[in-house]
Amino acid sequence: MKTLIVGAGPVGLATALALKYRCVSDDITVLEAGSENAVAFGDRNIALSSASWRFLAKLGVTVSASERASIREVEITQRGAFGLLRLDATDVAAAELGAASPYPALKAALDNATHAAGIQILYGAKVSSVQHVAQHAEVHLESGEQMRADCVVLADGAGSDLVAEFKRTERDSGQTAIITRVSASKPRRSVAFERFTDGGALALIPRADRDWTVVWARPRVDAERMLQLDTTSLTSEINAAFGNTMGELTLTAKLTSYPLVWRFVEPRASGAIVALGNAAQGLHPVAAQGLNLGLADAQQFADAMAKKSAGIAATLTSFARQRGVDRVTRIGFTGLLAYGFDRGGWLLDVPRGLGLTAVQMLPPLRRQLTRRLAL
Numbered sequence: 105m106k107t108l109i110v111g112a113g114p115v116g117l118a119t120a121l122a123l124k125y126r127c128v129s130d131d132i133t134v135l136e137a138g139s140e141n142a143v144a145f146g147d148r149n150i151a152l153s154s155a156s157w158r159f160l161a162k163l164g165v166t167v168s169a170s171e172r173a174s175i176r177e178v179e180i181t182q183r184g185a186f187g188l189l190r191l192d193a194t195d196v197a198a199a200e201l202g203a204a205s206p207y208p209a210l211k212a213a214l215d216n217a218t219h220a221a222g223i224q225i226l227y228g229a230k231v232s233s234v235q236h237v238a239q240h241a242e243v244h245l246e247s248g249e250q251m252r253a254d255c256v257v258l259a260d261g262a263g264s265d266l267v268a269e270f271k272r273t274e275r276d277s278g279q280t281a282i283i284t285r286v287s288a289s290k291p292r293r294s295v296a297f298e299r300f301t302d303g304g305a306l307a308l309i310p311r312a313d314r315d316w317t318v319v320w321a322r323p324r325v326d327a328e329r330m331l332q333l334d335t336t337s338l339t340s341e342i343n344a345a346f347g348n349t350m351g352e353l354t355l356t357a358k359l360t361s362y363p364l365v366w367r368f369v370e371p372r373a374s375g376a377i378v379a380l381g382n383a384a385q386g387l388h389p390v391a392a393q394g395l396n397l398g399l400a401d402a403q404q405f406a407d408a409m410a411k412k413s414a415g416i417a418a419t420l421t422s423f424a425r426q427r428g429v430d431r432v433t434r435i436g437f438t439g440l441l442a443y444g445f446d447r448g449g450w451l452l453d454v455p456r457g458l459g460l461t462a463v464q465m466l467p468p469l470r471r472q473l474t475r476r477l478a479l
């Protein structure tokens with residue numbers, strides 16, 4: 105079977121490796137618009153669940169211990185009100201819930217594994233459209249070249265717009281994530297934090313260099329104000345919002361920002377074409393679910409193709425249906441974190457506090473939530 109994958113981001117490369125691992129496709133080519141030497145972007149610190157790391161390890165994708173920060177506990181609180189929920193690896197008899205790695209380290213590990221597996225990547229190959237041709241799909245490159253395949257995977261990220269019938273629903277959240285790093289005077293190693301503040305959630309994710317990455321969703325106007333602040337004022341705002349659970353926080357990086365837009369593509373499969381990862385959905389980064397969802401797409405897609413008993417089109421339709429529950433659950437959970445907690449006032453603080461405390465006091469429910477998100 106010949107497979108073309110559009111996009112050599114983390115999801116495109118994981119999909120290529122998974123197809124090879126499951127012996128689904130003997131002819132896989134990844135088409136990447138960027139150049140081979142493009143530096144992996146951003147100061148993102150990507151938190152992946154234990155399930156995602158297990159999947160990557162199976163594919164031969166390994167990140168060195170010095171680039172990987174273990175997450176054993178996630179602590180969820182709200183600013184200025186009661187309520188505490190602690191998701192703990194020991195609750196589910198696991199060594200960790202997941203781990204975080206800087207985006208460039210993760211991308212380099214995927215690049216290395218793809219090269220080691222002998223998968224062909226064509227760089228500077230920008231795709232301009234993808235069309236159905238009988239049972240196949242045909243990719244048109246900007247260069248004028250055309251390539252035909254039994255299956256085409258769109259893993260071309262948030263801007264994906266190559267197939268007209270894949271309709272995008274987008275919703276601007278009105279928020280911007282501000283991103284920076286902090287060190288702590290009383291660090292709590294291997295703990296990630298989610299704290300609900302007026303206007304948006306604040307996440308602190310541990311880093312391999314022993315700092316924490318801060319991702320704080322702010323209403324757009326407030327984010328613009330914060331981007332103008334000097335280091336002292338910014339440090340004091342972050343400390344005031346986070347509280348003193350880790351002592352004094354000190355800023356260790358510049359502030360960057362990222363507009364928060366939700367995206368959902370439906371249908372995501374048609375004929376011999378399927379969309380995976382950010383090409384199929386875009387999530388708020390506060391719950392750290394975007395790439396976890398993209399890797400689960402890659403894994404389940406390869407599984408579906410390995411087991412296929414019907415034709416490719418029927419297999420892709422059934423894959424899209426099966427992914428529905430995980431997709432809706434993770435998008436719903438992320439939406440709850442992003443919007444359910446972004447407004448203040450005791451009328452809302454009290455039920456939220458009770459909700460967090462109730463899950464904390466109900467071990468079976470807590471364990472179920474922990475397993476669903478991490479294992």
Ligand SMILES: Cc1cc2nc3c(=O)[nH]c(=O)nc-3n(C[C@H](O)[C@H](O)[C@H](O)COP(=O)(O)OP(=O)(O)OC[C@H]3O[C@@H](n4cnc5c(N)ncnc54)[C@H](O)[C@@H]3O)c2cc1C
Nearest residue numbers: 111113114115137151231260261381382389392394395396
């Ligand atoms: C601030 C921030 C923090 C985040 N933190 C987390 C986290 O902690 N945990 C988590 O799970 N997720 C996180 N995410 C989400 C995660 O970064 C994304 O889900 C993931 O990077 C998406 O990967 P992808 O391969 O689908 O898309 P991309 O990484 O966007 O890759 C798409 C690729 O396709 C190529 N391409 C595009 N168009 C074409 C074309 N026409 N032809 C050929 N090639 C093309 C691009 O050059 C690119 O290489 C975060 C996101 C942000 C913004």
